Amino acid sequence: MAAVTATIEAAAAHDLRIGIDIGGTWIKGALIDLASGTPAGAVRRLQTPAGGNVGAVADTMDRLVAELEVECLGAAGRPVGVAIPSIVKRGIAHSAANMDGSWIGLDVQSYLKSRLGRPVRVVNDADAAGMAEALYGAGTARKGVVLVLTLGTGIGSALIVDGRLVPNFELGHLEVDGFKAESRASAVVRENEGLGWVEYAGRLQRYLAHVEFLFSPDLIIIGGGISACSQEYLPRLSLRTPVIPASLENSAGVVGAALQASAAWN
Template structure:
């Protein structure tokens, strides 16, 4: 079996609204290469992003399989939503297209879900949110993923969604001080909604969080989104 071979390497890819990142992991999920990043090509269509992934892959050395985190709903390798990319992604079979391009087996999952796999402890109710171009979310119960939860597009306050209130565009518009106050309100709202045991906050803008966080809320590094890629191949 592929998973039984300790020498198997996984190319882990994180597709974001502003950057595409890649790293190679060993069978335990430990990085064996340096994380590399390219700006997300514009327009962010499937062909241009697959080209960017191919460029990153060619610089990562040997790998045997691929795990991809995508910023939208993913079902059976097909991307069903793409709020921060091009509309051509809707209904696109990324798993098959990338497998044909790289000549390797590929598994695709929502990017926040993949980050969650890299963060959660596997006990109780654990919520993950990612702060970046948009607002990603993932929910785990005793380590099991609740799939396709796009909480970022649900109402938060003043008739606007979490993503509209806390995405990168709004952060740049209102500044870090007001943005952090909103995030503080969001944390309280999510605690009341999910009664989570732990909340993990990741994504590219997590470095701009400047709050006294509750004891059950933890900031996680952006690389967690890549480290979670090994979970896609654990079965």
């Protein structure tokens, strides 16, 4: 009872939004306190439907929001920000990385607003993670060019210049040594191919050295599901640019999605 009371008090005292991060493997969601960038309750997750069909994903999101509203009374009726693995322009998806092609060309923002019955704002998943890290995490108060890379099912990327986001900055699709980068250096590829940390760090080194040459960032932040194991591969990298783990780890996309729901990022 005390936990529920605390959640209600938090809802009254702070600006709370629901953030949902749609990945190729998991759909994660939480009620986020935007004053601190931290979850007001547990971060919940449900498995992404096989194939990533739009309707099936929307059904799963509906379940996730319902679970959040049961667990956190402050979540009832709150706007939702949704991070999706797509290039997003004015709420419309223009790609579908590791998802069904039915996303492409869809006004996802309007569709989900109708399905969830509440205000919805949609953002590219890597942009969401980048916004969260820049405002609340490892990139806080950093000047210059900050590159946030999320290593998960694929490779997401966000570029932030003097605190401002450059949207839809897709570096996971760069070709390195004749291969799409995310087909060689994502976290899922490491798992599927059974790569040891030394071999994986070598692949990541090759990719990051290419990105460093092209964009000369002042800081590279590594996030995504593999960020919790950063001590296994970051010390093996050799770059001019400092490379640090994301401090929000795998919750950055959820936090950034909630931030998008508030339209607080300008």
